[in-house]
Amino acid sequence: MSRRRLFTVSGGAVLASGLLGAAAPAAAARTTDQSTPVPGTGTHVVTLGTAAGPAIRGPRIGISTAVVVTGNLYLVDCGLGMVRQAAAAGLTMDRLRALFITHLHSDHISELPGLLLYNWGPGVNGIVEPVRILGPGPAPLPQGAEVHVPPSTASTERFVVDLLQAYAYDVNIRVYDEGRAPLDDLVRAEDIRLPAAVHADPDRNPCPEMEPFEVYADASVRVLATLVNHPPVFPALAFRFDSADGSVVISGDTTEHPNVVRLATGADVLVHEAIDPAFYQAQGLPPDLLEHILESHTDLQAVGRVARDAGVGHLVLSHLGGIQDDSDAAPTRTVFGGPVTVAADGQVFAVGQ
Structure with missing residues (x-):
């Protein structure tokens, strides 16, 4: 048997037996394993990864969230370690329909090379049909910022093209040696304008106040986006997924902002970033860095106000800065009377059940 044929047949069988199993009963929340x-x-x-970054302060996986609609997979952000977490949850990338990027900070995109290169082709239950990657662009540097590494303006399209070029030898040799479909034919990057x-x-x-706008739709889901406030990053986005079962909103990195409230109004689940200011204040950080963190993220009481004003069904805290477990959400519960969960890596939340 040729190497190409062996890769396709035996590799796919091994991955299928290890990652795909009988569906478990639906539950309000649980942590996944194989x-x-x-x-x-x-x-x-699925809160695949829940850590704020890019610092590694503990065992939590980098930020990434999956929305699964009747077996179809949609991902938001690709933080460090999320590829293994997705595999542990049985989320093989042959089910991936689209990836959404909230903004171009490294802790939200650093695992994209692994996502594509380790999940490419039928032999690994990977991408076999074109997948859309949608994210911000163009993204200029703030006025006055020095350009140490060109270009001065980034975009999702540019990022993906440059990524594929950086791995050009690997892509080309695997197409030649293993018979894979060209990866550049399977990845369609699009700037959200x-x-x-x-x-x-x-x-x-x-981040002017605005109405949400549609960025994606298929037979299973409709996705809306809005600007969020994450200075000095521009643009930064939040996303809302509407399916026949209900709605979920993923805030991305943001301060408390009316755009998030508008996007999340009536949502069944709001996955929102949160920080504990006391944690950062105790770190002895330089004043400018501390001010930046506090002015570009949402504290525990503010996130409660967002959930309350939007009337969401369940608030899930993720992209956690200085927050460890459920007890840390006490300030949020003083503001929002609905269910609040400090997410764990790999936790599953049913929407509309």
């Missing part, structure tokens, strides 16, 4: 894959019916949210009616300015008005 024996409890995400159900193939209904809509579920703001509606013409939104008059945003990267330096003076990076």
Whole structure:
């Protein structure tokens, strides 16, 4: 048997037996392992990785969230370690329909090479049909910032093209040696451009109030986006997924902002970033860095106000900065009376059940 044929047949069988199992009963929340894959019916949210970054402060996986609708997989962000976590949850990338990037900070995109290169082709239950990668662009540096590594303006499209070029030898040799479909034919990167009616300015008005707008739709889900406030990054986005079962909103990195409230209004599940300011204040950080952290993220009481004002069904805290477990959410519960969960890596939440 040729190496190409061996890769396709035996490799796929091994991966299928290790990662795909019988669907477990739906549950409100649980942590995944190889024996409890995400159900193939209904809509579920999986907090694959819950850590703020890019510092590694503990065992939590880098930020990444999956939305699974009747077996179809949609990912938001690719933080460090999420590829292994997705495998542990049984989320093989032959089910991936689209990847959404909230912004181009490294802790949200650093695992994209692993996601593509370790999940490419039928032999690994990987990508075999074109997958859309949607994210911000163009993304200029703030006025006055020095350009140490060109270019001065980034975009999702540029990032993916450059990534594939960086791994050009690996891509080309595997197409030649293993018979894989060219990876550049399977990956379709798209910049999400703001509606013409939104008059945003990267330096003076990076997050004007606006109405959510559609960025993706297929037979299973409709996805809306809005600008969020994560200075000095521009643009930074949040996403809402609407399915027949209900709605889930993923905030990305943001301060408390009316755009998030508008996007999340009536959502069944809101996955929102959160920080504990006291944790950072105790670190002895330089004043400018501390001020930046506090002004570009959402504290525990503020996230409660967002959930309360949006009338969400369940608030799930993720992208956790200085937050360890459920007891840390006490300040949030003083503001929001609904269910609040400090997410664990690999936790599964049913939507609309």
